[in-house]
Amino acid sequence: MKANTLNIGVATYTLRNLPTDAAISVLQRLAIKTCSLKDSHLPMKATPDELKAIVAKFTAAGIMPLSVGNVGMKDEASMRAAFEYAKASGVGIMVCAPPLNSIPILDKLVKEFDIKLALHNHGPEDKNFPTPYEAYNAAKGFDPRIGLCVDVGHCARAGKDPAKAILDCRDRVYDIHLKDVSVVAPNGKPIEVGRGGLDIPSILKALIAIKFTGNVGFEYEKDAKDPVLGLAESVGYVRGVLKTL
Template sequence: MKKLRNAFLLAGLVMALFAKTTLAQSRADALGWKLGAQAWTFNHFTLAEALDKMDSCGIMYVEAFPGQTIGGGIEGKFDYTMPPSQQEKVKALFKKKHKVLVAFGVVVPGSEAEWRTLFDFANRMGIQVITSEPQEEYLDLISSLCDQYQIKLAIHDHPKPSKYWNPDVVLAAVKNRSKLMGACADIGHWVRSGLDPVECIKKLDGRVMSLHFKDLNNKTPDSHDVVWGNGVCQISKVLETLKAQKFKGLFSAEYEYNWDNSVPEVKASAAYWRTMVSNL
């Protein structure tokens, strides 16, 4: 009898968890939000291993980065210079792992030919967002390529003194250019630069293409990641602001701490995100 009661309790807990997850997914879908992970979170591992770790966190969407060893029986590293045959193998790997490649970066081509190759690669791979810190001389070219391929270019904000650390610089770069150009809002790097992430999001209204999502233990340049909701990045206010702006797109979890065993923290962060989204 006791075993039967325990079995019913366990079944009830499983059903409650499933219902909660389903509600969060339904709400995220309604908002047009996708929770993914930047593979850099798992850069101590191959891409194939990173996809498995994302699976353990309940994360489907992926932002790849250049130079990660592919693994999974595929030779070489992930990059936009991969030959078509290798691209097809990588696409098959994502399908096998039940993951969706949505974004790629941070990547900074150094010539017109390289930019064209990058956009062609993104188009072939089904990538919707290219994350970059582009040189100013290529901004007009990028604008035309965004419109041609209908692929977004998200300008990333590494902390100061990097060029794009402040959203004002990003806004100047995309002014009078394609509406598919905007910011990859790395809210943690803004905090490291002494900026308020909520105010930065407000300033970028309509020009947030994607996010590198994180929470930090303090507001200093050498701060480190913590489980979302336990730090200083004002996660709940950022989400509320994005909702108010009718943002639609990718949240890439980027956890740059406890590199070899970050799955528990990333999983807890994803759970927190879903809880917050369910209540929006």
């Protein structure tokens, strides 16, 4: 697999304070071709027709939504509502943060709705899935449609090597949140990709090694009210690294 075949995209949580049309314009300016849609752009309360229309707007702009989320879940009713939302959108992967004891229920729902789940790790503050390994261990033994969204920054803050985690969990990695942190420690803060402590080349090499075809989505969290310059720098850095691999 060639490096330039990775789907270098954006998790639209990055652009959560921008209206949908403005977010699409930013992605077009950065030549981004894939994305993961957050509910700030794909509202949970939208009707099925509205959801399809929003997805179609991104697709018409040359941006393919490959996943939705992150979607929070608390109980079986909220899980079912989330699956109905994802199914109505027509996007086949849902990034989510469910309770640890909910996997048997999710196993039933992925079979019913035929949607892949990507359990998101949220770092040392997360009691359920601090790293991809807890998510992987929870999912294994259940339907293979239950997989992972590896958040590389939170993974590193929780003390695990993101590249190794991608390789170790390769059979269930369905989505990536790409970012950098100021220091590789629990108190690491969001920063432009390439300025921080993560070994970004090793992460990209791991994704190439597993022939990853999902969204490698920048989740740039440093400047919520003015994210475009930092996102553009991050995109440029990663594209430069990919040319050397």
